[in-house]
Amino acid sequence: EVQLVESGGGLVQPGGSLRLSCAASGFTFTDYSINWVRQAPGKGLEWLSQISERGDIIRYADSVRGRFSTSRDNAENSIFLQMNSLRVEDTAVYYCARDNWAVDYWGQGTLVTVSS
Amino acid sequence: QTGLTQPPSVSKGLRQTATLTCTGNSNNVGNQGAAWLQQHPGHPPKLLFDRKNNRPSGISERFSASRSGNTASLTITGLQPEDEADYYCSSWDDSLVGRVFGGGTKLTVL
Helix, strand or coil: CCEEEEECCEEECCCCCEEEEEEEECCCHHHCEEEEEEECCCCCEEEEEEECCCCCCEEECCCCECCEEEEEECCCCEEEEEECCCCHHHCEEEEEEEECCCEEEECCCEEEEECC | CCCEECCCEEEECCCCCEEEEEECCCCCHHHHCCEEEEECCCCCCEEEECCCCCCCCCCCCCEEEEEECCEEEEEECCCCHHHCEEEEEEEEECCCCEEEEECCEEEEEC
């Protein structure tokens, strides 16, 4: 069974940093790119980043480029999202999701709240 | 990041047919196709169709997807109460070099 489990969310002050993790299981991790997608409260889905199978190609949305950084550890079947210079508008549920001709499997998400 | 365009809401009666649309351009839907996702409140999205219109196992045959030019469509026949949800389309944008989502359509089953 494909599983993606996010962790690391929480409350952080504006300007602060947070590192999210995504643990994958149930599939050959190195065969797939992985995305980070977020959803602000009551809002739609926003794509943030995609990292390729080997981690050598990483793409970002304009809204987070330069502040967020995606990486992966294929030995640990894990993906990471380092978030710096956080803003109130970054408050959202953050999902990691597998890429396979679409974003096909999603984790349950982890809530990040940016507030003073 | 420019997104795809979806109507914010659609309302249909029980057992009726709903068709949801998703409009993009030649850099995304027109060239890459569109995937469809269903999201119930408090849950992560679930894939209904990939961008080649393949339906994952377990997805009801009452759901179908198609595309004409830069517009993708999701049709749900015989609407049931459990179909009430938010529906999102998604594509890859060759110009933006990233994934794009529609704003979502809230489907209400009356």
